[in-house]
Amino acid sequence: MSSLQVTATINQAATDFTQLWANWKVPAISSAARKLARETRITNIVNSFNFLSLPAVSFANLGPNTLGGFNWTDWSLTINDVFTSDDDITYRNFLELCRTIYHESRHCEQVYRSAQGLGAYRPATPLIGLKPPDMTEAEMIQMASDGGGGVASKVSAFSGNPLNQAATRVKLISKLLNIPAAQATAAEASSADFTNFIGLAKPAWFKRRTVKLEVEEWMRSIAKSSLFGMTMFVEQGASDMNKMYKDLPVELDAHKIEDAVAAKTEQDIGHAIATHGALARTNATFGP
Numbered sequence: 225m226s227s228l229q230v231t232a233t234i235n236q237a238a239t240d241f242t243q244l245w246a247n248w249k250v251p252a253i254s255s256a257a258r259k260l261a262r263e264t265r266i267t268n269i270v271n272s273f274n275f276l277s278l279p280a281v282s283f284a285n286l287g288p289n290t291l292g293g294f295n296w297t298d299w300s301l302t303i304n305d306v307f308t309s310d311d312d313i314t315y316r317n318f319l320e321l322c323r324t325i326y327h328e329s330r331h332c333e334q335v336y337r338s339a340q341g342l343g344a345y346r347p348a349t350p351l352i353g354l355k356p357p358d359m360t361e362a363e364m365i366q367m368a369s370d371g372g373g374g375v376a377s378k379v380s381a382f383s384g385n386p387l388n389q390a391a392t393r394v395k396l397i398s399k400l401l402n403i404p405a406a407q408a409t410a411a412e413a414s415s416a417d418f419t420n421f422i423g424l425a426k427p428a429w430f431k432r433r434t435v436k437l438e439v440e441e442w443m444r445s446i447a448k449s450s451l452f453g454m455t456m457f458v459e460q461g462a463s464d465m466n467k468m469y470k471d472l473p474v475e476l477d478a479h480k481i482e483d484a485v486a487a488k489t490e491q492d493i494g495h496a497i498a499t500h501g502a503l504a505r506t507n508a509t510f511g512p
């Protein structure tokens with residue numbers, strides 16, 4: 225069972241980030257070639273998280289105060305290319321880049337696990353999957369329908385409860401979370417994995433009593449954001465102003481996960497951020 229919260233995944237990401245740091249000045253040919261090479265390496269790292277429906281990774285100038293973002297409506301992950309174009313990147317900023325890659329990937333996992341949970345829901349065994357706590361089954365069916373005809377005629381159009389049908393669950397996932405049909409379909413098809421995910425040891429920072437209830441919290445947060453027209457998680461640079469934002473379950477979780485990967489990466493690279501954070505990659509301390 226793989227997840228971004230599992231130690232093996234965190235350790236592998238730290239190994240990959242250490243390699244990214246080692247190769248920062250490769251190839252020597254040009255700055256443009258190095259930027260492209262770094263972006264390819266980062267995309268490959270995200271693509272190694274293949275236990276998820278993989279996001280499309282892109283790089284763009286997001287301005288000075290934004291790190292990156294994950295947009296669940298088109299399943300895209302964007303990283304600010306001020307990082308990847310910086311030949312003289314400081315060690316601190318490099319670790320910030322690593323944090324951002326893992327943080328945004330975790331948001332992708334949060335949405336995907338929420339979708340898998342909805343895909344695992346069955347009327348006869350309602351405790352196995354996720355059900356929106358503020359919706360009845362009739363409302364779930366109504367949401368999954370294409371409109372017109374009312375609930376009763378929709379129900380009678382199928383034998384038994386429509387939520388027993390994969391196609392109904394895919395539509396529900398897609399509409400409730402506002403994610404593309406392809407990712408809703410993949411999440412539904414892999415929904416057996418939800419049981420494995422909620423069976424993992426509960427991370428210490430989860431606030432709810434069980435892993436499943438924590439995912440339910442994520443699901444509600446994503447569904448609510450979609451309702452109000454929000455489409456993505458966006459990370460700003462550290463400031464006191466976003467402290468409240470960081471207390472949201474989805475953000476607290478993503479920040480704790482990035483802390484874990486940053487600590488392991490710092491350890492693997494072998495230099496302390498406290499003493500070497502301000503040094504550039506071109507400093508002799510870090511080797512060729």
Ligand SMILES: [Zn+2]
Pocket residue numbers: 327331457458459474475478
């Ligand atoms: Zn975030």
